[in-house]
Amino acid sequence: MMKDMLLGGLCLFTLCQLAHIAVWRVRVPQAYPLWLLGVFVALPTLGLGGWLCWLALSGSPLWGRDLLVSVFGAYVLHGALSGVYAIAYPGVIHFSPTVEIVKAIAAGMPRGVTVGELDLPLFTPDNMFAMRLENLLKAGMIERRNGLLVPTAKGARIARAFVLFRRLLGLPELGGG
């Protein structure tokens, strides 16, 4: 039934969010991409897989093609919502430069602010760039070679995908940053 796909997907995502909040409340993991994958991909995949196996092996009347399609639909919806959350997550825990600028302008309203008056304590070279480069180095996207920064095979694949995406959209290869 359509209801199963919709409610199943929303429930699955909600359960994973609760697990995510519970884990993070205990300890905020440094290697968050792996932990997010664990909570939003591994956990529901293993849970649903185990449940389906149990239904199949126990000869449950629920087992069948209809159930498999419903689970597939629910899983796709959960996957889409999780993808949206995973991309937004770094903006939540680090900071979004655009949001910080808007907050600084809002603080200066109704007079407005000049560029010089913008109070942006988070815009340090460390926060803006060094941390990002360090993250890329740690994630194995780039490496130092003979004093130069070069992309690894993994980093080059990801960069190439973004460059191709922007080229197809008719945009400059490099975004504004």
Next chain:
Amino acid sequence: MDAKLNLVLVLLASPLAVFALNILVHALFRAFGMPFVAQKTVFLCALAGNVPVFAAAWWFSLRHVADPLELAFGLAFVFCLHNALGCFYYQCFSLSETSLHIHALTEVYLGRNRDETPGAGVNTGVQASKEVALEADEAVAVRLNRLLELGQVCKDGNRYLLTGGIFLHVSRLFDFWRWLIGCSAPEPGKRP
């Protein structure tokens, strides 16, 4: 194939439809020499994608559903999944446009390619971090310009005034979520 499976397959293809629509729209803008703000066009294409996706969902699946309640759940499923995928598509574009991580990675990648000469091998690349990174001032200027283009701020002389509230709402949501998962607010020079 049954109606449910058809529906999921149609929706899985929907980001490709939005991407194709987006390519077409940008090509038309360029053909007519009209300037456009990519963040707006990408967002609007994802939103406009609702029309062909609902039409395809109806044609391939929902018109075969007789029960009105099932139909309502089916429509809600289309709405949720297509717009979640549309949001994901917009975020992917946004990563390519605004993310400092992706900017640095792409800069390193393009730097290597630009410098590449026969026999240069892999020992080419862009120099140290300061050459990879935009300066903080430039990053602020790029973002202020983007906010102007998006109509979120306006300029009165040399003063910037807030005209839109979208980013403030996003900021409040982020603050709430950071509190919910027990993260502390980011501090200068401190890794979260």
